[in-house]
Amino acid sequence: MKRAIGALVTVLIGAAIFVAIGIGFHAQKYQSVAPTTKAVDTGTTQMVNGKSLKVYTLNLYSYPDSTGTFDASTGAPAGTKPVAIHKNGNPGWPAYGPSNVFQIPAHALVKVHWEQRDSGGSLNNSWFAKPTGTVGPVTLNGKEIPASGIDPSQVGHTFTVRAEPGVDPHFFLNVAAPLNPGNPTDTSTPQVMEFSFVSGNKGLYEWNCEFPCGNGIGGFGAVMSAYGFMSGYIHVV
Amino acid sequence: MTSTEVYLENTVLGPKAGGLYRHQNFGTGLISGIVFGFIGWLIGQELLQGSNWGSDMTVTVTCVGWVIGFLLGMGAFNAVGRWILGRDEDHEDQLYGAGVGQGWKRYFKFCTDHKVVGIQYLVLVMTLFGAGGAMAMMIRTQLLSPHMNWLSPQSYNALVSVHGMVMIIATIIMVSGPFANFIMPIMIGAKDMAFPRLNALSFWVVVAAVPPILGSFFVGGVDSGWTTYAPLSVQSFPGQDMFAVTICTFVISVTVAGINTLVTVITMRAKGMTMGRLPIFVWGSIIAGGLGLYAMPAFLMAQSALITDRVVGTSMYAPAQGGAGWLYENCFWIMGHPEVYVILLPAAGALVEIASTFARKPVFSYKAMVGAMMAIAGLGIMVWAHHMFTTGWAPTLANPFMLTTELISIPTGVLFLCLVGTIWRGNIWARLPMYFLYLFLWNFIIGGVTGIYLSDVPADQYFHGNMFVTAHFHFTLLGGAMVGAAGAVCYWFPKVSGRMLNERVGKWAFWLIAIGIQVTYYGQFLEGFQGMPRRVVNYNPLFQPANIMSSVGAYTLMTGWLILLYAIVHSWRNGVKAGPNPWHAKSLEWQTETPVPLENFLVDPVVTRDPYGYGEEATDTSQLTPEPVGAGSVSLGNEEGVL
Amino acid sequence: MSSENIEIDEFHEGKREEVAKQVEPFFKGGPIWKRPFFGVFIIWSFMTLIGVLIGLFVPVHVLNGSSSSQQDSVKLTIVVFTVIAAPVSAVVYGIAAYSLIKWNKRGSGKSDTPPEDGVALRGHGPATVIWLSISVVLVVILLFWGMMVLSSEQTPQGDAIRMQVVGQQWVWTFQYGSTKITSTQLVLPVDRQVVFEVSSKDVTHGFWPVQLGVQVDANPGFSTTIAASPNKLGKFDVRCSQLCGLEHAYMQTTGRVVTEKQFEHWLAQKGASPKAIKLFTTDAK
């Protein structure tokens, strides 16, 4: 009996250590950088095939420096209180905002308004310069871009979405925004991309940037491999 | 005269005042390590890099500073310094180095006594298994549900990588650390290892190597798996540098330990202990030692080239600048496959000892067994590319490597033959070590059979990079080698601790471990059959039932290991006192006293036959007889005075 | 120490005859059910049966569906190997289990003294030779099976279509040769061998079209090839089998095996010119 208690205590201590480490990992590495951004209901629209779909609008920002704040100068409506772009911001690491976790409804038309303020360069695979999975025109600063997409050597970031394993249909969206031609520190004049897509089934989707804006030989090190800067989730509910 | 009397006749040597040497211990090692690490950080920061903390250069230099500083603080380089200065250690220094008269403190010192080093290793191995096991539990918890949001992909990848490498380090040293140090010299009738200071060095180098790999979590982690395939590892976080420093440091330990083991067995055997009379465990240790000695430089090459790629921008593995990732993969597996046998052979050797002792029978075909071990080692260096069947490297070599890989099943089969042959018609004494032997037989067959699928190129095209592989190598490394190591712990526990292991608690642990292994890895086999890739943080819900099965099994397994840990700790303090030979075994380590005296034997043993004479009459081939040499006086080989 | 020695000596005194009595031949002695061979045989049969059943049922019911002849042969290989391996491994189980049942006295585990010494059997030449010969024969069978299947799978056929697979962190893109069509979904015509030329833009990826039963790494700087022969219409998965960084788990997509007509239609829909489609699909023949 005494030994049984001893054994039990050992197991409990082991479990406690495990839970402590686990909480540490969970807290350290998986905190969301900001509250989930929800798409806003903006009415319904008639599709080409005659179906009527609900329309949601989603605002998206990409910043050159994750240590900055999200305020009127970087895209928030005037009068909004400035908040940090990223909780664990790192100088020189770009980030998406207002959050890296988005929530959109299933089977709706989602209009995305994307303000791209970061600099950029050449894509690894020029295929990602071409929009995929969008519905209707894709505009850059109000002008429609050609079907072949933007210049693959002048890309700022991409917004690339795919399904989590096992989520069907395989949902895929890819839009690239050109680099900000201005002074890289001048974030007040963004490149504005506008596009729409039709969301898929309910489920958890994964988005990330396919522009190699990190370190290392493929450009996918550092910020690209750190969760929460150039990657995140889209909950389709 | 009893041993105690012999020992008490002499005055107890206390620590002598004076000399920094005598004030060094784990504490000074830590302080010095931290100081040197900080100096390294400053150098990296100010002189070499001048950029933000966390850059590759800074991290690497910091870690190297820590390793050097720690060893310096421990006193690992004292002997080198004294040799250069011409102030060789005198007798008292050596006794001091062996930890004489220092009580429990010698376990925290650069202690040259092989028995102290063995116990230090045992504790380190259990600590590493604890750390690696906690990571395994974290991985299994994350995989409970297909879209679990507990760990981020980044920390999941880091956990997978570090779990893998910590476990590999722990398994490499789990038998050849504690038992090839504590038991092996006694088994061959030696007074100590051939190079006691190198022996201590091999241990403390591992201790120095551990903090960097665990610290890698704080600088972004390692996201390239335990194999750290380039070029992914070239662009990984600075954690990768810490990983690489750990490996380079660990290779030093394996090299030093391998040399030490080989030289000890070749030069320090007792009178009459011919190579043909060596216990199988000793054979397993030296073959593994030699194999590690010549396999590990490949890992050193792979990882040092990785460091230069990352830190100073060389292009060994970066294709854009003329490198090739296949180079890394080849180098890694030239080390990687022999390393599996470095892990397995000592454990298999220990199991042969167990089989012979607990079936009360001689080892079945001793020569075939030794030959099989050598053949495994020899073939083991020629099979590496079977890990690379699907990499696209040299598809024309698929058939030759399929041949060598399948050939290795022949000596492995002989190993099985010898084990079951030893059990066959034995009067089985069903004590705890024997349980572990049976579990090994059960598991290793499954590990072996599943290995056959993987050795076949067409089937490997489905199973490679798939949970099936994970389950397969866990069945061989955990179900095989680690179970063997657990058997070895139970078997030699009375000799090491002087007490009997509590077998009631041990058997609860055994059954949990036995069932846990089956449930965990059958689950993973199912995942593999269904097509789940390895190292994924989230997965297709199709695989969920198998994953839940595997996770439940993993919790059971962990419970089992924790209970075994409890049994060990509890029995070490409160166990029933064991005599010198509780198993009535015949090998030399059981013929000396328990606890083992400083130089192992009070009189130099003379060996007249191999240690497996069960059921044979002692008179016809004569029993292993430790006899006094020189009429009771102790021969100490001190004929030429102080060196 | 010496007292221990004497004890051992006494222990062995006069045991020779007893030992001799214990040496029972494997096949002889007493009624058939008491002979060791019989006991081992029973356990062996049981374990073999279990192994064979696993071999026959698991691949069929658990393994992912098959869409190609390669995956069919993977399934067949697993069945064949399991059926071959089952009786061999069952020998070990048979001997070990029989020893435990027959020669373990009840309660020996609680005893502090060992049972009497067993038979001093230091080896058995014929047994070793038989064991070795069986292993060698098995290895030869397995090797020839593997080589046969491999060569039949990977022999390029004249009408194979060649396409490029590009892996990058963390997306697969598929390029349909001369048609200049690029897709993230893999659409293949049925009953045509397809040769994938696989490469990577950054790090090493593992190109694994699961139900096609083939796999090859996508290496940066090099192109590797693998051939598959889809033989069943339907969906299949494409996964990455080589850890490739943060989003490795999501680097997967789906594919479809369609009829030749649907395939051409799909290419046309994607914007390929009829000429290019013809070049791509017909001229390969």
Added chain:
Amino acid sequence: MSTTEISEAGQHEGGGHHESPRERHKKEHMALWLFIGGDAVFFALEIFFWFYLRTLNVNGMWLGNACSKLNPCTDGLGNPITAPISEASGLYTMGVAALIIVSALFIWQAEIQARSGAHRKATTPLLGLAVVFCLAAIGLQIYQFQVLPFTTIDGAYASLFEFFMGSNLAHFLLVLVIAVGLFNRSRIGKLEHSNWYQAHLGRLWAVWVAASATVLALIATFLA
């Protein structure tokens, strides 16, 4: 009595690990050969790396020509690859090898002297010269790093060249430690009589280092 207790009490006359020089020689000789064997594996892999990358010439980047001449490009870290890759001056490489060979030969000569029972006055200057030449080799090697026409980022040839020279440097440092130790021991008379074996072991290592360094130097100079 626990392990702790007995070992506290446990010590006896002649404890520790004193052995005759003859025994030490036997063991250390064997250990050294085993270590050289391990080092030889590393050495063989270095050569394997060289020929593998040289044969493959991935992206034409063995000598880095593809980048520096035809189209200037970056190394992925953003640093431009501009330096034209030419072969490093073989003079330095061969010079370093020659110096370490001379150093090894001095140790060898000292060993012969010590073995034949020469007084420390005969061996000390020889070992002193060995130290000097070894230092010269290290110095020249470091100087060569500074005057190389390329850096590590300039292609596979440049990378491996510097890797080879770096590994040679690490080996030279070990030779230096041993040479300094032997010199000092000779100076205070601890290399006489049967202790000559230490010079023997030092010589074995120095000769191996000299041989491997020469092979690497030859490869790096003539097989670009």
